[in-house]
Amino acid sequence: MSIQTSESVLIVDFGSQVTQLIARRVREAGVYSEIAPFNAAEEAFKRMKPVGVILSGSPASVLDENGPRIPDVILESGLPILGICYGQQALMHQSGGEVLLGDSGEFGRAFIEIQDDCALFDGMWEVGEKHQVWMSHGDKVTRLAPGFRPVASSPGAPFAVIANDEKRIYAMQFHPEVVHTPDGGKLLKNFVRHVCGLAGDWTMAEFRKTKIEEIRAQVGDKRVICGLSGGVDSAVAALLIHEAIGDQLTCVFVDGGILRMGEAEQVVSLFRGHYNIPLVHVDASTLFLKGLEGVTDPEKKRKFIGKTFIDVFEDEAKKIGGAEFLAQGTLYPDVIESVSFTGGPSVTIKSHHNVGGLPERMNMKLVEPLRELFKDEVRELGRELGLPEIFVGRHPFPGPGLAIRIPGEVTRERCDILRKADAIYLEEIRNAGLYDAIWQAFAVLLPVKTVGVMGDGRTYDSVCALRAVTSTDGMTADIYPFDAAFLSRVATRIINEVKGINRVVYDYTSKPPGTIEWE
Numbered sequence: 001m002s003i004q005t006s007e008s009v010l011i012v013d014f015g016s017q018v019t020q021l022i023a024r025r026v027r028e029a030g031v032y033s034e035i036a037p038f039n040a041a042e043e044a045f046k047r048m049k050p051v052g053v054i055l056s057g058s059p060a061s062v063l064d065e066n067g068p069r070i071p072d073v074i075l076e077s078g079l080p081i082l083g084i085c086y087g088q089q090a091l092m093h094q095s096g097g098e099v100l101l102g103d104s105g106e107f108g109r110a111f112i113e114i115q116d117d118c119a120l121f122d123g124m125w126e127v128g129e130k131h132q133v134w135m136s137h138g139d140k141v142t143r144l145a146p147g148f149r150p151v152a153s154s155p156g157a158p159f160a161v162i163a164n165d166e167k168r169i170y171a172m173q174f175h176p177e178v179v180h181t182p183d184g185g186k187l188l189k190n191f192v193r194h195v196c197g198l199a200g201d202w203t204m205a206e207f208r209k210t211k212i213e214e215i216r217a218q219v220g221d222k223r224v225i226c227g228l229s230g231g232v233d234s235a236v237a238a239l240l241i242h243e244a245i246g247d248q249l250t251c252v253f254v255d256g257g258i259l260r261m262g263e264a265e266q267v268v269s270l271f272r273g274h275y276n277i278p279l280v281h282v283d284a285s286t287l288f289l290k291g292l293e294g295v296t297d298p299e300k301k302r303k304f305i306g307k308t309f310i311d312v313f314e315d316e317a318k319k320i321g322g323a324e325f326l327a328q329g330t331l332y333p334d335v336i337e338s339v340s341f342t343g344g345p346s347v348t349i350k351s352h353h354n355v356g357g358l359p360e361r362m363n364m365k366l367v368e369p370l371r372e373l374f375k376d377e378v379r380e381l382g383r384e385l386g387l388p389e390i391f392v393g394r395h396p397f398p399g400p401g402l403a404i405r406i407p408g409e410v411t412r413e414r415c416d417i418l419r420k421a422d423a424i425y426l427e428e429i430r431n432a433g434l435y436d437a438i439w440q441a442f443a444v445l446l447p448v449k450t451v452g453v454m455g456d457g458r459t460y461d462s463v464c465a466l467r468a469v470t471s472t473d474g475m476t477a478d479i480y481p482f483d484a485a486f487l488s489r490v491a492t493r494i495i496n497e498v499k500g501i502n503r504v505v506y507d508y509t510s511k512p513p514g515t516i517e518w519e
């Protein structure tokens, strides 16, 4: 499903770590874009009819026999193209230039010198100036394809920026999408606004309007069930859908016994208190916990939970006389981590319950209006829709819930232990006024027992790990640097108040290399 707009830009993903940032910068320039993996790019190009194309970086080399290629339809389209890093190398390699393995790579900060005027530099960079950019490449372009001229160079990349004005094709060796290229956002803006000629009038208000029309067109007069979790994504999805189709929508909140302390009551009363949208509260804890018995593999847990959510939604659909559609608050990061494309450089990290965890055969069709957005953009849309701050600012909580925070077997008893520890941790975070400074914080119950001494007696109990991270979109994350006094206060409270835990540790892993959740 995608926005049907003639005002969009296609981003071809060759597997770079930072492709998603290109999409953000383009949206920040007021232009709608979609990302397609290179091997689905031709199909996406034909479907979207974009006004311009951006080619991402890649861990691959164009010199590899199987290195990903730019589809011919794109090269021959006559549309404006911007190649970034691998995108530049592929453009040259495929149109008569030359790329060679560099004798040394360039990684990190670099300075380029502007040699000539270029549409990308309009209103910002002048000939002779030097500007900071961020490089990350081993290969380099050694000869330009016919029709191209160099417009900026660096000591390590003589063709740091190149232009073919007649064909409106531009390319650069560095990454304009990362924050370490301070003017990079402006370069991308110049591409989409000046070169592609787009108006830059795409806003969240516009998104809201387009999505509402799209939902109406998709759903017609049929009924929709929306999985509501209390998280910001599903709340925003529900409001948007309700605005589109009114009382054809019923929300379903599923308690699978893997929620946090008091969460079910809170979500249901908050939502019913604010909205007049029918909400069914299903207690499915026995079904979920029974099915999780003996399951220790993280992907098996995720797949079981994904499937069981759907079973419950389908049951509820029957009870309201049938629903043809299931709505979910799926976001772009859920999608990108769950998919892997054959032959491509991207791998499945984990099956998000609402994407890769879905069963193969489903009776309901999906309505996922937020599928292209990042979390902070969903929050912006939530504010646009008037969603109260108490929903907008909530930390994300994954659908598989505590089940993926209890490595090893999940039991009702272990869920109870974890719930208590997690509640203490979050209470202390709120008391310290830190909740809004943190992207997500939670406790994890480890399947490891250690020896302790309490009241002169020996204990042999579980270890609890605390996690807290900062992030803007969940794609990368940094640990939150609590002070030692805070951590020791939380540790003491958990050990004193939660039976079954006698040791608390703090997780110091950023993402990457870790993920935010432990499974």
Ligand SMILES: Nc1ncnc2c1ncn2[C@@H]1O[C@H](COP(=O)(O)OP(=O)(O)OP(=O)(O)O)[C@@H](O)[C@H]1O
Pocket: 226, 227, 228, 229, 230, 231, 232, 233, 234, 235, 252, 253, 254, 255, 256, 327, 328, 329, 330, 331, 334, 354, 394, 395, 396, 397, 398, 399
């Ligand atoms: N307990 C639940 N009951 C019903 N639907 C759920 C539940 N948990 C998750 N879902 C569905 O799965 C989707 C994805 O979950 P996810 O956690 O990514 O989003 P969210 O809960 O809406 O927001 P957040 O990421 O802020 O927690 C939700 O948008 C919702 O549609």
Ligand SMILES: O=c1[nH]c(=O)c2[nH+]cn([C@@H]3O[C@H](COP(=O)(O)O)[C@@H](O)[C@H]3O)c2[nH]1
Pocket: 302, 334, 337, 350, 351, 352, 353, 354, 396, 397, 398, 399, 400, 440, 474, 475, 511, 514, 515, 516, 517, 518, 519
């Ligand atoms: O609804 C969800 N269903 C899932 O299966 C799922 N797995 C991870 N997450 C959330 O996604 C963000 C990134 O998490 P990871 O770094 O652990 O992949 C974090 O915010 C995680 O909490 C999920 N959300």
Ligand SMILES: NC(=O)CC[C@H](N)C(=O)O
Pocket: 016, 056, 057, 058, 059, 060, 061, 062, 084, 085, 086, 087, 136, 137, 138, 139, 140
């Ligand atoms: N970041 C990139 O796109 C790198 C491209 C290619 N892998 C190189 O090392 O030159």
Ligand SMILES: [Mg+2]
Pocket: 229, 231, 396, 397, 398, 399
């Ligand atoms: Mg959630």
